Amino acid sequence: MAEGRAFGVLGLFSDPALLLAAVPKLRARGLGRVQAYTPYPVHGLGEALGLRRSPLGGMVLVMGLLGTATAFLFQWWMNSVDYPLFTGGKDPSSWQAFVPIMFEVTVLFATFTAGLGMLVLLNKLPAFWHPFLDSEASRAATRDRFALAIEAEGEVFDAAAAEAALMVVGAGSIEVLPGLPPPRRVPLETLLGLAAGGAVACCLAGAAMYWGVKLFPVLPPMSHMLAQPRLDAQQRGRRAPAEGSVARGRLPYPFEKPEQARGLGNPLPRTEEVLRLGRKVFAHNCLICHGPLADGTPILTAAYGGRPANLQSRKYLGLSDGEIYHTIMKGENAMPRLGDGFTEDERWAVIHYIRALQRAQHAKDGDL
Numbered sequence: 001m002a003e004g005r006a007f008g009v010l011g012l013f014s015d016p017a018l019l020l021a022a023v024p025k026l027r028a029r030g031l032g033r034v035q036a037y038t039p040y041p042v043h044g045l046g047e048a049l050g051l052r053r054s055p056l057g058g059m060v061l062v063m064g065l066l067g068t069a070t071a072f073l074f075q076w077w078m079n080s081v082d083y084p085l086f087t088g089g090k091d092p093s094s095w096q097a098f099v100p101i102m103f104e105v106t107v108l109f110a111t112f113t114a115g116l117g118m119l120v121l122l123n124k125l126p127a128f129w130h131p132f133l134d135s136e137a138s139r140a141a142t143r144d145r146f147a148l149a150i151e152a153e154g155e156v157f158d159a160a161a162a163e164a165a166l167m168v169v170g171a172g173s174i175e176v177l178p179g180l181p182p183p184r185r186v187p188l189e190t191l192l193g194l195a196a197g198g199a200v201a202c203c204l205a206g207a208a209m210y211w212g213v214k215l216f217p218v219l220p221p222m223s224h225m226l227a228q229p230r231l232d233a234q235q236r237g238r239r240a241p242a243e244g245s246v247a248r249g250r251l252p253y254p255f256e257k258p259e260q261a262r263g264l265g266n267p268l269p270r271t272e273e274v275l276r277l278g279r280k281v282f283a284h285n286c287l288i289c290h291g292p293l294a295d296g297t298p299i300l301t302a303a304y305g306g307r308p309a310n311l312q313s314r315k316y317l318g319l320s321d322g323e324i325y326h327t328i329m330k331g332e333n334a335m336p337r338l339g340d341g342f343t344e345d346e347r348w349a350v351i352h353y354i355r356a357l358q359r360a361q362h363a364k365d366g367d368l
């Protein structure tokens with residue numbers, strides 16, 4: 001089995017104190033790298049062997065902080081830039097709400113770095129074989145003996161001198177470890193067999209889950225939380241704020257009837273920026289019922305049942321900006337009251353956008 005020169009020479013000690021005493025003497029001889037294999041950690045051995053402090057702590061710190069930053073940026077971007085969801089008028093970018101996820105992602109990054117960094121980066125696993133594992137001494141050194149090896153380092157290795165040196169410091173059962181054999185390969189059939197077995201196991205597990213759930217109905221452990229008044233996904237702002245409360249940054253809406261709001265003017269200029277904002281609000285909140293052209297063709301299935309207004313029809317072309325504003329703030333029959341979910345600018349911007357859609361559908365020659 002030995003290919004080329006020896007991997008190293010190994011000797012056994014019955015007492016950790018003897019081993020500790022031998023280490024500096026062997027290192028001073030400079031015959032090769034001194035390495036210890038012990039059944040349990042021996043205090044002071046790391047220092048005696050001159051092992052450097054592990055960089056793992058630093059790696060974990062850096063990756064943990066990266067996890068904190070990732071979780072913060074991710075949540076901040078989603079909640080206040082990409083898709084702000086207003087709950088009870090609270091600031092969507094308040095960092096306090098991000099803390100639990102920041103903590104979890106920190107722990108996630110840190111533990112993965114600790115585990116994988118230690119096993120893969122520092123200990124170089126998976127290693128399927130090491131010369132020590134085939135030695136006689138490996139059995140003793142996992143039980144009650146302490147092994148010390150002088151391992152070849154560089155080009156020149158004098159196995160006889162290493163044997164002699166080990167004998168001088170009192171080691172017994174001296175053994176020469178052969179060099180590395182050619183790498184063992186896993187046969188292709190084995191790999192294919194493993195893959196096929198894995199696939200079959202996954203299919204069986206999936207089928208068992210599917211039929212298991214179908215045949216044996218699973219009762220939820222608690223159902224009382226399902227029966228409470230709550231907002232489901234996409235139902236933003238349908239629930240009015242608590243009575244008498246004023247959401248931060250929003251004035252209470254004073255009008256009860258559309259006529260009262262008729263005279264309200266759109267305070268926003270018709271700039272590209274405003275229209276972009278309006279398009280976004282419309283796409284996220286109105287399009288699903290009123291359709292992409294606001295012509296009352298919902299993209300919901302027929303099961304929705306409602307008949308959203310065709311904002312392109314003559315009746316609704318005649319609405320003033322203030323009346324549309326009133327509808328957004330108060331709702332109208334099946335049209336939900338959505339305004340509490342928007343900022344003042346978003347409400348007026350979506351009105352500008354609806355005007356643009358109407359103008360596009362009723363373009364005159366002069367508009368070209």
Ligand code: HEC
Nearest residue numbers: 285286289306307308309324327332333334335336338350
């Ligand atoms: C859940 C579906 C739904 C959503 C979402 C929705 N609407 Fe409506 N909308 C309706 C229905 C249904 C009507 C017809 C109400 C009625 O019967 O008078 C309507 C009517 C209207 C009217 C006419 C009201 C009137 O004066 O008669 C306007 C204006 C309007 N919606 C604007 C909007 C805007 C702006 C949005 C987005 C911010 C929006 N809607 C989102 C369903 C919806």
